[in-house]
Amino acid sequence: MIAGITIAITVIAAIIAYTLPQQYVAYAIYEIFTITNTNTNTTTTSLIVEPVAIKEYIDSTMKLKKEIYNFDVNIKQNKDNKRYISFEVYGSSPQEAVNNLIQVTDNLLKRCFKEKIADAQIMLKQRVQSIDETLGLYRKGGYIILEPSSISQIMQEKKLILQWLEKPYIIKQVSSIEASQKPVKPKKMLIIAIAFMSGFFMSIFVVLFVDAYNTWKRNRKN
Numbered sequence: 001m002i003a004g005i006t007i008a009i010t011v012i013a014a015i016i017a018y019t020l021p022q023q024y025v026a027y028a029i030y031e032i033f034t035i036t037n038t039n040t041n042t043t044t045t046s047l048i049v050e051p052v053a054i055k056e057y058i059d060s061t062m063k064l065k066k067e068i069y070n071f072d073v074n075i076k077q078n079k080d081n082k083r084y085i086s087f088e089v090y091g092s093s094p095q096e097a098v099n100n101l102i103q104v105t106d107n108l109l110k111r112c113f114k115e116k117i118a119d120a121q122i123m124l125k126q127r128v129q130s131i132d133e134t135l136g137l138y139r140k141g142g143y144i145i146l147e148p149s150s151i152s153q154i155m156q157e158k159k160l161i162l163q164w165l166e167k168p169y170i171i172k173q174v175s176s177i178e179a180s181q182k183p184v185k186p187k188k189m190l191i192i193a194i195a196f197m198s199g200f201f202m203s204i205f206v207v208l209f210v211d212a213y214n215t216w217k218r219n220r221k222n
Contacts, residue, residue, distance in 0.1 A: 001210070005203035006196065013195030014188075023072070023185035026097035027088045029175040030105070033120070033164070034083060060108060071100050084174070094179035101177060113170040121168060124161045131158045 071090050078084035089104055091097030131154055138151070 001207050002200070002203040005206060006199040009199030009202065010192060010196045013199075014192050017186055017188040017191040020186045021092055022183035023090045023092065024094045024097045024180050024182075025088050025090050025184050026094070026101040026177055026179040027086055028101060028173055028177045029078075029084055029086045030171040031174045032083050032085065033170050033172065060113075069100075069104070073104055085171070090185065094181060097179050098177055105171070105173070108171065116170055117168045120170075121165065124165060128158055128161055128165075 073090075074088040076086045076088070078086070087101055087104060089097055089101040091100045134154065135151070
């Protein structure tokens with residue numbers, strides 16, 4: 001009975017594992033937009049556009065996934081630098097996985113973060129205007145006193161802002177899209193191994209239960 005139940009469950013699991021559709025994965029790394037500004041009073045730096053919380057990215061993607069996606073999407077945060085996240089998107093072929101990844105990131109930009117980009121544009125245009133006013137006063141010999149290093153930092157900040165305003169983004173792809181050439185799902189041998197162990201322990205339980213039931217019946221008759 002133990003052998004029969006174990007083999008039966010293992011065979012069923014093997015049939016399921018080999019009939020499940022194969023899945024490939026495409027992945028890429030993205031950077032969350034952030035920029036620093038120079039405080040002319042204290043010569044310290046601080047963030048003027050905070051990085052969008054990783055949780056918000058995940059929640060937005062999962063919400064879109066439930067609405068329109070029929071494939072798996074995973075988002076992972078870089079442990080060393082929270083500004084970077086990686087997307088893993090699955091498909092029935094390497095090319096489909098790549099197309100699905102592009103679809104996910106396009107939807108994030110077009111549907112989820114349009115308002116955030118608009119808000120950032122307003123904020124950064126105001127920052128550029130403030131920088132221009134500060135530099136104008138400095139050149140005219142106004143009340144603002146700046147060190148050469150501070151002027152360099154302000155100019156660099158303005159350059160970065162203007163570059164972003166030309167092509168605004170909330171997340172930007174910083175690595176090439178790579179796709180697995182071999183299927184990553186289903187893990188056939190793992191499924192079969194788990195089914196074998198589960199079937200084995202289940203069969204022992206069934207045998208012990210049947211034996212206990214037969215013993216109870218014999219004792220009842222006696």
